[in-house]
Amino acid sequence: MLAVDGASSLTEQVIESVREAIHSGELRPGELYSVYQLAAQLNVSRTPVREAMLRLAEAGMVRFERSRGFRVLRRDPREIAEVFHLRLLLEVPAARIAAGRAEPALIEAMRGELDAMRAAAADHDEPRFMRHDCAFHELLLAAGANRKLVSMVGNLRDATMTLGASTVDRSRTLADIAAEHEPILAAVEAADADATARAMRSHIAHMGELLLAQVAAENGVAAAPEDVDLIHSA
Amino acid sequence: MLAVDGASSLTEQVIESVREAIHSGELRPGELYSVYQLAAQLNVSRTPVREAMLRLAEAGMVRFERSRGFRVLRRDPREIAEVFHLRLLLEVPAARIAAGRAEPALIEAMRGELDAMRAAAADHDEPRFMRHDCAFHELLLAAGANRKLVSMVGNLRDATMTLGASTVDRSRTLADIAAEHEPILAAVEAADADATARAMRSHIAHMGELLLAQVAAENGVAAAPEDVDLIHSA
DNA sequence: ATCTGGCATGTAGCATGCTGCATGTCAACG
DNA sequence: CGTTGACATGCAGCATGCTACATGCCAGAT
Known part of the structure; x- marks a missing residue:
């Protein structure tokens, strides 16, 4: 250490x-x-x-x-919900804006990260997976042209990463998560702002629910409905 | 000092x-x-x-x-635009949620802050005005039930307050700004979520434009169109 | 006159001594 | 036996000494 x-x-x-x-x-x-x-x-x-x-x-x-x-501080399901609520509020509009401006180079870079995510998922290498997941999102956010937004989302992501730590094997889940990025990338490639926003929203909301359920399970209970609602109220 | x-x-x-x-x-x-x-x-x-x-x-x-x-760091018009873009992304949805839950006590407290804002505006007391302005927004945000959001918006507001400093007399503007809060309060009182969101959006966007114009004027130019667009793209 | 190299200066960053305070403990007292 | 109060312990927070380093300046060489 x-x-x-x-x-x-x-x-x-x-x-x-x-x-x-x-x-x-x-x-x-x-x-x-x-x-x-x-x-x-x-x-x-x-x-x-x-x-x-x-x-x-x-x-x-x-x-x-x-x-x-x-x-x-103890992991608080409420906090997870709040973080993902915020990420939805910030990342979905940012993705919508970015979708209209995606250069071919950006698409290519994002595809590279997605491929790397898939490889990491196959290797059960969660840290590597998270790095590329993070890079994928940041590439898209950066195209949204609000630097402060990018750094704030980065902080939120850091918070969830340390909060959402887990030793359970999630190789299957990792592959699923990687797959969720495909529609996002496709929508960006098609310059379809609405589809990009929808895909991003569904992806982030899903991630939030996963983490919420996981933390709740560690506490031996089901996720509180109001926390789930908070995520979806964005 | x-x-x-x-x-x-x-x-x-x-x-x-x-x-x-x-x-x-x-x-x-x-x-x-x-x-x-x-x-x-x-x-x-x-x-x-x-x-x-x-x-x-x-x-x-x-x-x-x-x-x-x-x-x-030098005041950057771009940063002002980014901050207000973020505030729109966060505060408008938060206000919408809060509108559905406003207790009479909250309404009363908000009215108190609004009155205090008017009084401070009449006294040309900008610091006092800003305090009550801040309190008004925080009361509403707190009802939105995302603590992290409240603190993040607070940080953004702090940033703008020190960024947007100015020695120009703004007493007229202060009264105008206070007046902009009336429709927000009215919409919250009527539990009209859409109207609350509209009023909040218009208020924050207006504040952003004012500050943007002010900082641009200090640099001797007009506000950059892309910065104005960024605010309104939220 | 111009270029170059060493030195003085001032800085952030790290280490460590010092102080007031909150809390837990234990002994003396009722 | 229960209560209270002084003391020991350990902490964050502040002050200050110390070090490596980037930069600007000036002397000396070309």
Whole structure:
């Protein structure tokens, strides 16, 4: 768990380490940790750890408790629903706009990512799959020409990726998810804005439902109807 | 410019001070500053200043330049357009949802804020006006039941408030802006979702155009058509 | 006069000492 | 035995020392 990323600043390396640690279950939700302790574990000083945790706190992954330490927040189905509600509100219109402007080079790049997703799904390589999934969406969003929107959606995606961690084998699901991107790409290629928006909406809503169900299942219950409704109210 | 806010942490006080300093023109866009210098001016140590600037950098108000200091970013009309595009994408649907759930207490509270806005406009008190404007929107958003959305819109609003600073007398405009809130409130009171969405859309788009025109005028040109289009493409 | 190389300067970033505070613990008292 | 209050513990937050580095300047060479 040593911070040996090739990244630039120690703070960013710590952020990445903590993300992975949460993802892998090394840092458990609900538990209290301290900057001291984490700094010792990562073999860096307290300052970059503190700055990293402050940024994660701002992102809502962690909460500082006065004179006690910080707590990794428990996965909240409600939050998943909120994130996907937001992604629908942002990504669907962005995709609609982008559909009218897709250059051949963009189509080609997106197809490349889709192929890479399929390959990663076949290899059961979830991290690689997620990278290409992410790249696919970002390529389309970038064509929508609102840089702030792109970065905000990126943050939302990061949140879901660490939130939605799971060790269950999802190879079948991965292939399904990859398949959902085909209609999106086809609609973009056809420069059909409405179809692009529909495909994107259905894809994101589906992803949201999957994650919602998964987190609910971990809590031993079914997904709350109001959370499902929130996603679909977008 | 001493950091004597009633706020909690020094870092937050510094953030507020710097926001005000940018707003008041004390810190000029394009200029280079250093954490050392600012810490001395504010009479605090470098650490909270550094943390404050990092957070402002994340918000896009400032950019660190390796071994040189940080630069206050110039007001970019494009960014204004992007922010209002986002606000339309988020606030209009949120208002639509909230319209169906407005309790009498909410209506009353919103009316209170609207009255306060009118009073502040009459007093030419822009900061007070902005506070109540902000409160009005937040009341409605909170009824929309997506907490993440509320906080994201809050961040966007903060960005525009410091971006859109101006010393021009806008008392007439302030009264106009207050008046734009009346149809929103009326539509919410009537539980008319479509009318609420229309009123909110028109209000936010109008605000965006005003700020866009203002910043463009400062640069001595008219607002770029593509920026105006971006706002209306939401 | 122009080019070049070393040095002074100022910076972000990291490490670490210091302080006030919240909480848990345990002993003394009723 | 129950209650209360002082103390120990551990924390975040702030201050400050330290280091590597990018840049600008100036002297000296061509």
